[in-house]
Amino acid sequence: MTTARVAEPVGSLQEVQELGLDHEDLLGIYRNMVTTRLIEERGHILYRQGKITGSYYTGRGNEGAAVGIATAMGTHDVGTPLHRECGVHVTRGIEPWRIFAQFLAKADGPTHGRDGNIHLADDRLGLIAMVSHLPAMLPVSVGCALAFKIRDERRVSFGWFGDGSAARGDVHESMNFAGVMRLPMVFCCTNNLWAYSTPSHLEYACEHLADRAAAYGFEGVVVDGTDVLAVYREAKRAADKARDGGGPTLIETVSLRMEGHAVHDDAFYVPKELFDEWAAKDPLERYRTWLRENIGMTDETEDEITSHVKKLLNDSLERAEASPDPDPATLLDGVYATLADVETPHHK
Amino acid sequence: MTTARVAEPVGSLQEVQELGLDHEDLLGIYRNMVTTRLIEERGHILYRQGKITGSYYTGRGNEGAAVGIATAMGTHDVGTPLHRECGVHVTRGIEPWRIFAQFLAKADGPTHGRDGNIHLADDRLGLIAMVSHLPAMLPVSVGCALAFKIRDERRVSFGWFGDGSAARGDVHESMNFAGVMRLPMVFCCTNNLWAYSTPSHLEYACEHLADRAAAYGFEGVVVDGTDVLAVYREAKRAADKARDGGGPTLIETVSLRMEGHAVHDDAFYVPKELFDEWAAKDPLERYRTWLRENIGMTDETEDEITSHVKKLLNDSLERAEASPDPDPATLLDGVYATLADVETPHHK
Amino acid sequence: MAEKTYLQAISEGLRQQMRHDKRVFLIGEDIGVYGGAFKVTLGFQEEFGPWRVIDAPLSETAIVGGSTGAAIMGLRPVAEMQFSDFVSCAYDHLVTIAAKQRWRAGTPIPIVLRLPSGGGFSGGPFHSQNPESTFAHIPGLKVVCPATPEDAKGLIIAAIEDPNPVLFFEHKHLYRRIKGEVPDERYVTPIGEARIHQAGEDITIITWGAMVHTATEAAAEVPELSVEIIDLRTILPWDKEAVLASVRKTSKALVLHEDTRTGGFGGEIAATIGEEAFEHLDAPVRRVTAPDTPVPFAPVLEKAFIPQVADVAAALRSLAAY
Amino acid sequence: MAEKTYLQAISEGLRQQMRHDKRVFLIGEDIGVYGGAFKVTLGFQEEFGPWRVIDAPLSETAIVGGSTGAAIMGLRPVAEMQFSDFVSCAYDHLVTIAAKQRWRAGTPIPIVLRLPSGGGFSGGPFHSQNPESTFAHIPGLKVVCPATPEDAKGLIIAAIEDPNPVLFFEHKHLYRRIKGEVPDERYVTPIGEARIHQAGEDITIITWGAMVHTATEAAAEVPELSVEIIDLRTILPWDKEAVLASVRKTSKALVLHEDTRTGGFGGEIAATIGEEAFEHLDAPVRRVTAPDTPVPFAPVLEKAFIPQVADVAAALRSLAAY
Numbered sequence A, B: 001m002t003t004a005r006v007a008e009p010v011g012s013l014q015e016v017q018e019l020g021l022d023h024e025d026l027l028g029i030y031r032n033m034v035t036t037r038l039i040e041e042r043g044h045i046l047y048r049q050g051k052i053t054g055s056y057y058t059g060r061g062n063e064g065a066a067v068g069i070a071t072a073m074g075t076h077d078v079g080t081p082l083h084r085e086c087g088v089h090v091t092r093g094i095e096p097w098r099i100f101a102q103f104l105a106k107a108d109g110p111t112h113g114r115d116g117n118i119h120l121a122d123d124r125l126g127l128i129a130m131v132s133h134l135p136a137m138l139p140v141s142v143g144c145a146l147a148f149k150i151r152d153e154r155r156v157s158f159g160w161f162g163d164g165s166a167a168r169g170d171v172h173e174s175m176n177f178a179g180v181m182r183l184p185m186v187f188c189c190t191n192n193l194w195a196y197s198t199p200s201h202l203e204y205a206c207e208h209l210a211d212r213a214a215a216y217g218f219e220g221v222v223v224d225g226t227d228v229l230a231v232y233r234e235a236k237r238a239a240d241k242a243r244d245g246g247g248p249t250l251i252e253t254v255s256l257r258m259e260g261h262a263v264h265d266d267a268f269y270v271p272k273e274l275f276d277e278w279a280a281k282d283p284l285e286r287y288r289t290w291l292r293e294n295i296g297m298t299d300e301t302e303d304e305i306t307s308h309v310k311k312l313l314n315d316s317l318e319r320a321e322a323s324p325d326p327d328p329a330t331l332l333d334g335v336y337a338t339l340a341d342v343e344t345p346h347h348k
Numbered sequence C, D: 001m002a003e004k005t006y007l008q009a010i011s012e013g014l015r016q017q018m019r020h021d022k023r024v025f026l027i028g029e030d031i032g033v034y035g036g037a038f039k040v041t042l043g044f045q046e047e048f049g050p051w052r053v054i055d056a057p058l059s060e061t062a063i064v065g066g067s068t069g070a071a072i073m074g075l076r077p078v079a080e081m082q083f084s085d086f087v088s089c090a091y092d093h094l095v096t097i098a099a100k101q102r103w104r105a106g107t108p109i110p111i112v113l114r115l116p117s118g119g120g121f122s123g124g125p126f127h128s129q130n131p132e133s134t135f136a137h138i139p140g141l142k143v144v145c146p147a148t149p150e151d152a153k154g155l156i157i158a159a160i161e162d163p164n165p166v167l168f169f170e171h172k173h174l175y176r177r178i179k180g181e182v183p184d185e186r187y188v189t190p191i192g193e194a195r196i197h198q199a200g201e202d203i204t205i206i207t208w209g210a211m212v213h214t215a216t217e218a219a220a221e222v223p224e225l226s227v228e229i230i231d232l233r234t235i236l237p238w239d240k241e242a243v244l245a246s247v248r249k250t251s252k253a254l255v256l257h258e259d260t261r262t263g264g265f266g267g268e269i270a271a272t273i274g275e276e277a278f279e280h281l282d283a284p285v286r287r288v289t290a291p292d293t294p295v296p297f298a299p300v301l302e303k304a305f306i307p308q309v310a311d312v313a314a315a316l317r318s319l320a321a322y
């Protein structure tokens, strides 16, 4: 028995306009999705070139869900995106050269070479850098919402977790806590159908993960993660509700992880037909078609966006590569914060 | 929205007979409930006499739920009862002198003075001694069910947790794991309406804790914990289902914790009317009335049982008090097991 | 200045800091209406309201992780574990996020965990532990273990003002047993500075928490020896210089802690003395600790487990005779 | 006898023990169909079926707690944490139940945790840690850290046969890099016995895991010194007698580990040497360890973090000159 609401796809332009998205916004969403896709594709090249050490993860297939939710975040809202949510960082406005600098373990990356991959964030953009332990950031996200509640601020906290990590106790404690205290939280479950090599039926036994919201006294919604506008609509609703004191919502976005778990994994265990099926509804392609059909996006506009993004990424990569390696002499710095450090944008 | 089934009270003798309980069984249940009540009452006296050190906890009000479930356990089933479930130990057949010896920190108690209170078990009776950390025994309980599944045995594992500890991640991981693997588990939630001083609405935000079963793909049932026979019926059904490969069930028994959290706590925070309300449906009294009305239990039988239990407990206490204190020279023994140690009944 | 118990001192420090800094809030199980299992926060919810003294669900991970989030958003959370034993349920959060976020991502995590710890009252294996050594191994955390009412007050305030995650171990057996003069005003006792609890010339005892008092009694039992007692007060960071200075003077050292021996923080201290005061030592550095077992419930066993005055006195005599 | 990698040796030990003892089963994330993140259990599910090689949900607590339950019911679970870093998520379970249940309630918990640990390949702060010191402080657990293929095989079998909870740290950086002769048959390498990796007269290095190889290279860089290298192999229990015997012979000791320094297990070893071989020491016991920071991602930083051959060689020279 499912208790979650299954969200409709987004249809008409009118519906979208009523959601408050104008022409520019719609193109902006497209630009963010393209940027996300291309940043991650560059990462693959860098990895093959031996410039990215360790492992390398992408969110291919999840651009719609990530960008859709991030677009619904208000300026003063905060979030804890994970390893499939590069699109959140992009949408919030991180400069791509900084992501590349992180990938390349450079001194000017957000973590200065101390951490890799998308384990980064810019606190000026309301984001908090993820840890590997999944989904340990979720209670942190709930704590942000708690702060908003305590201070009676109209801000919302967005916390991500995956279909696999949904099995961890942290998710339960987070949702229960937020439900009991009616915190302004949007729980964002990126259900990409696999957890590394583990399929959903070995991870959970309910129909939708969004069904679990009922266990915590709030609403659950399942939405097609390849439908960026439907995701936006649901996230916006949830955020508005949270801002108005209506408590948390759990949004489950469904899409397929279109690559292996990480670069070393060829995903042999995912049936080929599944890849084909989901490739046919690639979020970027789907949205491109929608834009062409609904706002008449031309080849010209499209090319303009793509080449703009490509140029941006070329420049970004150049800048990132020019950044020095971190200085080993700094290794010991900053294990402990000073009083001055708590004067960050986050901490104010 | 509630997804759990709300169990009917038990009515007629016929219903009970169909459940497989004969006259002797019914009186046995009564005896176990009386024994549980009186053991815990003795504990209070011992505490006031300064013979119990540290703290002291009871399950007053929970005798029906504890005895009801334990009565439904099969000989080879196992369980991990907690601090309100003295009735489970009693029903499984632990000798009361051993409980007293434990309370009194004596060498002959099940933990030989190493642990106190009801942190004990007899592995020959299929029980595993609880730890304080709530509800850390639940994953252990699930692991027992996993062993049964692996070995394809028709045995069931019973794991307890409280309304408060339902908030901990361990519960979630346990139920998810058991749901995914369809393990022969009965999850027993002792909802006694308070967690120390914390009322239910600060612990969870769904209607019934049993509603959560739906989030894990199995059935949830709420049952009045003061109705020992209804509890028995539901536990029996759940156990039969689990034994037949039908997977887990979550049973939530509801009753009020009739004393403070522990002996030092006067429970000032529990409204007096609530105590009055639940005192009126005391499980022992309720069952006594049922027995009188349905199987014609006489004053004589009643007295016989009570005086038998009292005598047993007097003797037990004497035996426990005669047990020596543990020898400090043994403190270091048994931190590590030897190969011979794994030849316990549990381990076979 | 008035005489206060250790518990009153902590309570007063918390209250004054909450009045002083509106960002401070408390969260924990049963700390509000009930005033906490030990009544440290009795009356706080009346004064500060339910959103600054939060009765949380039984969720150590959510409490500690949630505190981290609130801290990042600019608040100053003080979370209580009902017993320090239960901090094991928030271990992942502490070592994975709170300890590393500043170094790794530049995000300071100014949270305090209040951790009633220690044995001596038949609390059994799960209500008596001293888990400070475990956390003193984690770079990025601070670990504070006051022994006196005065320090307890000054250090709880310092912990809240510190921009890092601080584990504040309150020894339960000191709560009502130990009294001392405590200044009435708000004040800060610096984290990382040891205190010479008692000056002496012959042997240095390095200890903290309840064992400071055991050391004092033991020293009194061996009046022929002039014993210097260093109360570390904080064990991460710990005041190496104070310890080394004392040992260079006395040439003999005894490390004393209530936690179990193998891998306990006493090893770190003894190793450091051995490494950095090697030439000054006239005897091996001795450790007096609990043995490597869980904490027993029975009073007779607990007495055999927790270092007793007689054990320390014997170690002092043996060191003196070396 | 054939040459095998460290990884192959573990894999072979597991497979032989599973064939030998039907009670043994494996559980972990992605260990079945995928064969494990490092492919240690590749092909196992085909041979033993899905109920002896269980792909578990992402649930470290359920995996470890569940293993405990299954062990109590008579099975012999071997649980894998995908990276040892994630054992933090099962910390409460290990210290609260697995470690204490035998002593407290008489219930042995024969479980094994396989923990791929260690750095050296840019795994970053959460895929490179060496958490063995943390667990070596917990009475009731055993902690095993093999350095060679032969030991890895014999010790994984010993761990499974042991009636106690054993944390088996597999150093990821040895998996495919280190090869050695490994007997083909099933055999047991006893837990708690150190191995003299290299005999010598002048200085003793006490170490384990990947650092055994670093020590060997460092010793080779200082040919003028006769260095004895003790591979502890297991750090709880650790072979104190072997260490003391060596140090009494060489009179100088260097403790080397990849984990961070403060509160690391090196302190325990150095303290014990200082306490029990005091009169034999001609120099302070030195520790070479990682500094007190998380593990960095950038290769240049990681090199500065993990003890390098040159660091160990320098320490040897300085000890020799003392």
Ligand SMILES: Cc1ncc(C[n+]2csc(CCOP(=O)(O)OP(=O)(O)O)c2C)c(N)n1
Binding pocket: A084, A132, A133, A134, A135, A161, A162, A163, A164, A165, A166, A190, A192, A194, A195, A196, A257, D029, D058, D060, D082, D086, D089
């Ligand atoms: C606590 C923890 N255990 C194990 C891992 C190793 N791991 C990394 S990603 C992953 C699968 C995660 O699945 P899911 O939550 O669905 O996220 P996805 O990667 O599919 O987006 C695993 C097992 C981890 N990061 N954290």
Ligand SMILES: Cc1ncc(C[n+]2csc(CCOP(=O)(O)OP(=O)(O)O)c2C)c(N)n1
Binding pocket: B084, B132, B133, B134, B135, B161, B162, B163, B164, B165, B166, B190, B192, B194, B195, B196, B257, C029, C058, C060, C082, C086, C089
């Ligand atoms: C992990 C953990 N945190 C805190 C405690 C302290 N504590 C003991 S019982 C209790 C309340 C438990 O409530 P509930 O689960 O409803 O069980 P009840 O005692 O009401 O039967 C608390 C907070 C504990 N035992 N374990």
Ligand SMILES: [Mg+2]
Binding pocket: A162, A163, A164, A190, A191, A192, A193, A194, A195, A196
């Ligand atoms: Mg997934």
Ligand SMILES: [Mg+2]
Binding pocket: B162, B163, B164, B190, B191, B192, B193, B194, B195, B196
């Ligand atoms: Mg309760």
